[in-house]
Amino acid sequence: MDELAALTEEQQQLLLKTRRRVIESIGKNMDLYGITLSIGHLYGNMYFNREPVTLDEMSATMGMSKTSMSTGMRTLYDLKMINKVWGKGSRKDLYEVVPDWxxxxxxxxxxxxxxxxxxxxxxxxxxxxxxxxxxxxxxxxxxxxxxxxxxxxxxxxxxxxxxxxxxxxxxxxxxxxxxxxxxxx
Missing domain, CATH: 1.10.287 (Helix Hairpins)
Structure with missing residues (x-):
């Protein structure tokens, strides 16, 4: 999640702008198929992560409650769009996107x-x-x-x-x- 720390503020803003456009598009596309916009945005955000994330990390990133985040993750997991993965030293569940569209x-x-x-x-x-x-x-x-x-x-x-x-x-x-x-x- 800290991949942007090495970038300048300007680089971060430019990158986030391009990512937001894709995330919004993914959310709208998934909404057409009966998946809520927020779950589409969740998937879009996760798509850009380089490392697996916890519910807490995604909740903080998206400003969603942990309950909503858990529901969203479960939906994406049931649809086989994300996987639970093991992380050394972590007791929390970690999730990553299945990158094959x-x-x-x-x-x-x-x-x-x-x-x-x-x-x-x-x-x-x-x-x-x-x-x-x-x-x-x-x-x-x-x-x-x-x-x-x-x-x-x-x-x-x-x-x-x-x-x-x-x-x-x-x-x-x-x-x-x-x-x-x-x-x-």
Whole structure:
């Protein structure tokens, strides 16, 4: 955290200005994906650290309460955007950014997509079973059976999409996606 101490005041201000622009941009970008602006700023600040940091250090840097900082760190950790690391002589948890933006992207979206897909597949499957039970009732009118058949087809098409999405998520998690769209070197 003391990396700026060797710089002049002017150098520090110039550096902080360029960093703030990037940190603000990261925060806004993450906000678009459902991560709060403050957690985006936390990640942006951590991105520029050369050494792992404690909750207390980040709390002081950002002027956030320790509770808010803990919540933010836990969110970033759950999204696999930061790691807990061991520090010699330190009893406190230390955190560092996972610097690979490709990995961050794939982890973030894989976690979000898989969770949403699983919820939607569960809802679709339940509704499909209910439709099939309704179709088995011999007392249903032809009009109602036609609507049920149409809905069943739509639900089956949606399930086909979620199977494809599952394969896409697998391709991100395994790194196979980079065979189709290679990382820039």
């Amino acid at each position: 490709h990995e961050n992207f794939t982890d973030f979206f894989s976690i979000k997509w898989r969770k949403a897909a699983e919820q939607n597949v569960l809802a679709l499957t339940r509704s499909l079973k209910e439709i099939e039970q309704l179709e088995e009732n011999p007392e249903q009118s032809e009009a109602f059976l036609e609507v049920l058949a149409s809905d069943r087809q739509k639900l089956q098409e949606a399930l086909t999409y979620y199977k494809w999405l599952g394969r896409l998520i697998d391709a991100f998690e395994s790194g196979e996606i980079y065979k189709l769209i290679p990382k820039e070197e």
